[in-house]
Amino acid sequence: MQTIQQNAPDETSSVSSRNYRILWRWHFYAGLFVMPFLIVLAITGTIYVFKPQIESALYGDKLFVPASTQARLGYDKLLGIAAGALPPDAKPSSITVSQDPRRSTEAVFRLASGDSSSVYVNPYTGQVLGTLSVEHRLMKQVRQIHRDLLLGKWGGWLMELAACWTLVMVGTGIALWWPRKQFSVWGTLLPRLSLRGRAVWRELHLVVGIWVSIGAVFFIMSGLPWSSFWGKNFQAVVTWAAAPKAAAKETHVHDADAHASMADMPGMKMQDLPLANVPWAVGATMVPMSHDMPQRRLAIDQVVAIAAHNGMQTYQLVLPGKSSDVFTASYAPGAGEFVRSDLDQQRTLHIDQYSGKIMKDMRFSEYNPVSKLVSLGVALHMGEYFGLANQLICAAISLTLLGMAATGFIMWWKRRPQNSIGAPKRVMQPPPSITRWKGYMALLGIIFPLMGVTMIAVWLGDTLFFRNRA
Numbered sequence: 001m002q003t004i005q006q007n008a009p010d011e012t013s014s015v016s017s018r019n020y021r022i023l024w025r026w027h028f029y030a031g032l033f034v035m036p037f038l039i040v041l042a043i044t045g046t047i048y049v050f051k052p053q054i055e056s057a058l059y060g061d062k063l064f065v066p067a068s069t070q071a072r073l074g075y076d077k078l079l080g081i082a083a084g085a086l087p088p089d090a091k092p093s094s095i096t097v098s099q100d101p102r103r104s105t106e107a108v109f110r111l112a113s114g115d116s117s118s119v120y121v122n123p124y125t126g127q128v129l130g131t132l133s134v135e136h137r138l139m140k141q142v143r144q145i146h147r148d149l150l151l152g153k154w155g156g157w158l159m160e161l162a163a164c165w166t167l168v169m170v171g172t173g174i175a176l177w178w179p180r181k182q183f184s185v186w187g188t189l190l191p192r193l194s195l196r197g198r199a200v201w202r203e204l205h206l207v208v209g210i211w212v213s214i215g216a217v218f219f220i221m222s223g224l225p226w227s228s229f230w231g232k233n234f235q236a237v238v239t240w241a242a243a244p245k246a247a248a249k250e251t252h253v254h255d256a257d258a259h260a261s262m263a264d265m266p267g268m269k270m271q272d273l274p275l276a277n278v279p280w281a282v283g284a285t286m287v288p289m290s291h292d293m294p295q296r297r298l299a300i301d302q303v304v305a306i307a308a309h310n311g312m313q314t315y316q317l318v319l320p321g322k323s324s325d326v327f328t329a330s331y332a333p334g335a336g337e338f339v340r341s342d343l344d345q346q347r348t349l350h351i352d353q354y355s356g357k358i359m360k361d362m363r364f365s366e367y368n369p370v371s372k373l374v375s376l377g378v379a380l381h382m383g384e385y386f387g388l389a390n391q392l393i394c395a396a397i398s399l400t401l402l403g404m405a406a407t408g409f410i411m412w413w414k415r416r417p418q419n420s421i422g423a424p425k426r427v428m429q430p431p432p433s434i435t436r437w438k439g440y441m442a443l444l445g446i447i448f449p450l451m452g453v454t455m456i457a458v459w460l461g462d463t464l465f466f467r468n469r470a
Contacts (some may be wrong), residue, residue: 014431015431015432016180018427018429018430018431019431020176021424021425021427022427022430022437023172023175023176023437024172024176024424025423025424025425025426025427025462026168026172026441027168027169027172027173027176028412028423028424029423029458029462030165030166030168030169030172031169031408032421033161033162033165034162034165034166034169035405035408035409037158037159037162038162038166038401038402038404038405039402039405040145040146040149041146041159041162041163041398041401042398042399042401042402042405043398043402044142044143044145044146045146045219045394045398046394046395046398046399046402047139047142048139048142048143048146048382049382049383049391049394049395049398050383050391050395051139054138054139055139058138059132059137061129061130062104062120062129062130062132063103063104063106063120064102064103064104065102065103065104065122065123065124065129066102067101067102068101068124070124071124072123072124073123073124073126074300074301075095075097075105075300075301075304075317076299076300076301077126078095078105078107078121078123078126079092079095079107079300081121081126081128082095082105082107082109082119082121082128083107083109083119084128085119085128085131086109086111086117086119086131087111087112089111089112090109090110090111090112090117091109091110091321092107092108092109092319093108093109093110093116093318093319093321094107094108094316094317094318094319095107095108095300095316095317095319096315096316096317097304097307097313097314097315097316097317097329098314099313099314100314103123104120104121104122104123104129105120105121105122105123106118106119106120106121107119107121108134115133115134115135115136116133116134116135117131117132117133117134118131118132118133118134119131120132146159147159147226147228148228153228156227156228156229157228157229157450159227159228160224160227160228160229160230160231160450161450161451161454163220163223163224163227164220164224164230164444164448164450164451165451165454166216166220167217167220167444168441168444170213170216170217171440173209173210173213174210174213175437177206177209177210187203187206187207188207189207189210190207191203191204191206191207191208197414198410198411198414198415201407201410201411201414202411204407205404205407205408205411208400208403208404208407209404211400212397212400212401212404215397215400215401216397216401218377218380218381219381219397219398219401221377222374222377222378222380222381223381224448225280225374225377225378226280226378229449229450230448230449230450232284235280235283235284236284238284238368238370238371238374239283239284239285241368241370242367242368242370242371278330278332279330279332279346279348279362279375280371280374280375280378281346281362281364281367281368281371281372281374281375282330282348282362285360285362287326287328287350287360288326288350288352288359288360289324289325289326290320290323290324290325290326290352290353290354290355290359291352291354291355292323292324292354293354293355295354296354297320297353297354298327298353298354298356300317300319302356303317303327303329303351303353303356304317306351306356306358307329307349307351310349310358310361312329312331312347312349314331315329315330315331315347316329316330316331317329318330320353325353326350326351326352326353326359327350327351327352327353328348328349328350328351329347329348329349329351330347330348330349331345331346331347331348332346333345333346333379333384343364343375343376343379343385344364344365345364346363346364346375347361347362347363347364348360348361348362349361349362380394381394382394383395426462441455
């Protein structure tokens with residue numbers, strides 16, 4: 001919430017004092033808005049990063065089967081068995097293909113109600129191991145709270161704004177921390193725990209905040225590409241910019257022969273995928289159409305053989321829902337598995353449902369540099385890149401941010417006047433040096449338009465309602 005340093009500017013230094021108070025005021029307001037959302041993000045992020053272990057503990061009897069040497073049943077037969085466990089009007093949307101001898105086969109169906117349900121089948125015996133709601137399973141709920149507070153688009157915008165304002169909070173916090181007099185390790189890089197009362201909370205907030213700021217900025221910048229407004233538009237721009245040297249091998253795929261984007265394709269939407277994610281780099285790419293031929297659709301086993309021939313062994317296979325749809329085999333390392341580090345194996349294949357022709361082949365090695373960087377950032381953000389250590393580091397950063405929110409609240413509670421919000425006093429005559437901070441804020445507002453609108457609103461409110469207050 002607020003960061004006050006033991007070597008705060010001398011009150012006799014008019015310019016330095018006014019500059020400090022302005023930064024402190026923006027830090028206070030940013031913290032006041034961000035704190036509730038930061039608590040939610042920290043708690044849900046800490047839980048979600050351990051998704052493989054948690055899902056294994058909760059649903060192990062459905063996800064895993066005893067390893068066997070007997071032959072696996074065909075995927076068409078497994079899908080038929082899974083369909084028998086649901087109402088007749090349930091429509092299959094995807095099925096997992098895995099070479100792990102201990103993993104069950106998961107088939108996802110869209111129900112008449114609009115929800116999706118997963119059916120787990122033993123790939124050796126055909127035994128139905130159970131069903132799970134895609135939307136209501138624990139980790140899916142945790143992820144949705146983390147993304148949009150279960151409030152849909154508006155909730156997603158709120159969380160995006162909170163992330164952007166965290167950048168303001170971090171930036172102003174670093175500026176307030178910056179030593180203005182003689183540098184001292186104690187009180188600047190290490191807390192003086194001998195202090196008492198509000199001073200020790202201030203010291204902890206100050207020192208811990210500077211150490212965790214790098215992790216906080218990384219979390220924000222690696223999470224924003226998935227956000228509802230900025231992330232979606234950023235993804236579209238990156239995909240458009242890469243189109244001339246497309247990161248894909250295509251065969252006669254033109255706009256007239258394409259569906260909507262990958263992320264909007266039936267079966268690939270977030271609500272349809274309990275364990276796998278659409279790779280960020282391909283989410284805005286156009287999905288080709290199958291060319292209707294006077295023959296029946298290929299069997300799933302035939303498509304699996306085609307994918308295997310092209311080097312894909314483990315993936316989520318999205319099934320065509322219409323005569324013009326394609327089969328889509330998508331593999332995102334780490335999704336639904338114990339932590340993996342083979343990010344370069346990320347791949348997506350679009351296969352014509354009649355001829356078996358590869359319509360599009362998108363590989364990590366062919367992504368543009370921005371998409372590669374975002375994919376790496378997302379994998380690190382979710383604790384999927386280098387094993388348990390990655391998960392523990394992510395959890396430590398999240399819990400430290402939770403502690404920052406708590407210490408900020410305690411400091412505010414201890415210093416607030418009666419019947420007042422306790423905001424730092426407004427500076428009536430800003431010093432010339434504040435111009436560069438206005439430039440930084442304006443740049444953030446341009447890069448993140450939603451944040452820019454709220455910045456203008458905050459500035460207008462602060463100017464109009466506190467015009468005559470010191």
